Amino acid sequence: MNQTSTQYQNFHKTRIAPTPSGFLHFGNILSFAVTAFIARETGARILLRIDDIDRLRTNQEYVQDIFDTLNFLQIPWDEGPRNTDEFEDRYSQVHRISQYNKAIENLRVNGLLYACNCSRKQLHEHNPVGIHHCNCREHQIPLSTENVNWRLIADNNQVSVKKLSGEVIKTDLPAEMHNVIIRKKDGMPSYQLTSVVDDLFLGIDLVIRGEDLWTSTLVQHQLATALGEDKFSKIAFYHHPLLMEAPGKKLSKSAGATSIRYLRQSGHSAAGVYKAIADTMGINGPVINWKELGEAALRAIK
Numbered sequence: 001m002n003q004t005s006t007q008y009q010n011f012h013k014t015r016i017a018p019t020p021s022g023f024l025h026f027g028n029i030l031s032f033a034v035t036a037f038i039a040r041e042t043g044a045r046i047l048l049r050i051d052d053i054d055r056l057r058t059n060q061e062y063v064q065d066i067f068d069t070l071n072f073l074q075i076p077w078d079e080g081p082r083n084t085d086e087f088e089d090r091y092s093q094v095h096r097i098s099q100y101n102k103a104i105e106n107l108r109v110n111g112l113l114y115a116c117n118c119s120r121k122q123l124h125e126h127n128p129v130g131i132h133h134c135n136c137r138e139h140q141i142p143l144s145t146e147n148v149n150w151r152l153i154a155d156n157n158q159v160s161v162k163k164l165s166g167e168v169i170k171t172d173l174p175a176e177m178h179n180v181i182i183r184k185k186d187g188m189p190s191y192q193l194t195s196v197v198d199d200l201f202l203g204i205d206l207v208i209r210g211e212d213l214w215t216s217t218l219v220q221h222q223l224a225t226a227l228g229e230d231k232f233s234k235i236a237f238y239h240h241p242l243l244m245e246a247p248g249k250k251l252s253k254s255a256g257a258t259s260i261r262y263l264r265q266s267g268h269s270a271a272g273v274y275k276a277i278a279d280t281m282g283i284n285g286p287v288i289n290w291k292e293l294g295e296a297a298l299r300a301i302k
Contacts, residue, residue, distance in 0.1 A: 013045045015046065016047070018066050019051045020051075020057075021057040023262070025259050025260065026277045027243040029277060035208040035294075036290050037295055038208055045078040053188065067083055069260045069264075073274070096201065110226075114137040114141070115151075158173070159225070176215075196223050205234065210239065211242060243280060260273060274293050
């Protein structure tokens with residue numbers, strides 16, 4: 001992909017949406033830089049949305065790392081929390097639980113949910129390739145049953161996605177993503193549900209994310225349709241290639257050599273971190289800030 005600003009349409013708002021389940025690494029920064037660059041090219045404001053709905057995996061040290069890393073690398077954002085206290089007081093997803101529950105109730109009232117008591121182990125044993133298939137829908141297990149997932153009933157698995165260019169493509173949802181979980185066994189909403197509700201509530205019209213989340217994009221479009229939220233189809237999506245640790249293995253959140261926290265504490269400069277990311281990507285030439293990394297990355301993606 002090699003487009004100038006005149007080839008982009010204008011957008012209102014995009015988001016940086018890290019999950020506080022580990023220390024941020026090179027791959028996160030690449031995504032943030034691409035997001036920030038495209039936002040500035042298209043006039044979109046940048047919202048910082050920290051996805052902490054999974055409180056069991058959320059660690060306050062990881063939340064703090066998000067602010068430390070963004071500030072250290074001078075990655076800009078226009079809306080959202082500026083520190084951990086502000087995040088907990090006003091912006092945590094726990095403050096939007098009522099909205100998530102309202103969306104779940106919408107699906108329940110319209111008969112678009114069924115209870116599933118299959119464990120991951122059971123699903124894997126019967127379907128080692130990861131395709132969800134069980135007889136729970138036919139068994140009509142009451143939704144009031146304890147310790148069950150609530151899954152989406154959606155028989156139409158074709159979705160349409162608007163791309164950054166404005167082109168709309170139609171594609172089928174992969175079989176392994178059919179009947180996505182909407183409410184988990186602990187009663188909490190799933191990531192897919194909260195992401196759709198948040199993007200609609202927060203006025204997002206541009207989503208930039210890694211290509212590993214392509215299937216999530218498809219699921220979220222299907223879910224938005226089930227919720228009757230036509231506005232979601234107006235959101236443009238851009239999926240960038242991932243920074244790989246090894247062929248077929250994407251970078252994971254860790255305290256290792258590719259975590260920004262490790263490099264910062266080891267005395268590396270922000271410019272040095274950007275150069276290291278560019279070197280990992282095989283990008284030649286000076287790259288010392290988020291704008292140069294975002295621009296160089298987009299130039300390299302064709």
